[in-house]
Amino acid sequence: MTPNPDIRPTSVLFVCMGNICRSPTAEGVFRQHVRKRNLIDHFLVDSAGTHGYHNGAPPDDRSIAHAAKRGYDLSQLRARPVSPEDFDRFDFILAMDNQNLRHLKALTPSRCQHKLELLLDYCGDYTGQEVPDPYYGGARDFEKVLDLIESGCHSLLEFLVQRRANIR
Numbered sequence: 001m002t003p004n005p006d007i008r009p010t011s012v013l014f015v016c017m018g019n020i021c022r023s024p025t026a027e028g029v030f031r032q033h034v035r036k037r038n039l040i041d042h043f044l045v046d047s048a049g050t051h052g053y054h055n056g057a058p059p060d061d062r063s064i065a066h067a068a069k070r071g072y073d074l075s076q077l078r079a080r081p082v083s084p085e086d087f088d089r090f091d092f093i094l095a096m097d098n099q100n101l102r103h104l105k106a107l108t109p110s111r112c113q114h115k116l117e118l119l120l121d122y123c124g125d126y127t128g129q130e131v132p133d134p135y136y137g138g139a140r141d142f143e144k145v146l147d148l149i150e151s152g153c154h155s156l157l158e159f160l161v162q163r164r165a166n167i168r
Helices: 022-036 061-069 098-107 110-115 139-167
Strands: 010-016 043-049 092-095 116-118
Touching (some): 010 022, 010 098, 010 139, 022 043, 022 061, 022 139, 061 139, 092 098, 092 110, 092 139, 098 116, 110 116
Parallel strands (some): 010 092
């Protein structure tokens, strides 16, 4: 896909509660998938939390370590809360679970509600399911999160590439 100067990049925001486990993992995985397909100019990718508990902090060490084992670098990412500007700035705002999706719906202006979805709604095998929070779990929980996020990000990218092709 070659860049069309008339089409602005598709913007995607991944959201979990604290922005230190799931959403930065999704940002890193999606960004890497985009990079591998040489589509970096076509996408704006970020992550945020519904709560500002960890504002400015790097992702959880376990998220960084498990992601690194699969070739994803999360080390430069920093947590931030969702801002009011995000609702207009991003085309897709993808929550990791229903609790955070409900929280986003309460924050989002009515004109932007259509942008809110669960990440796994793009993955036929997991439609309607959640990416569970691994924070209080162990290694197996972080690996499961990576499995789900990789599947969701792959399906999301395929959908968005096809969507962009249809815009031309």
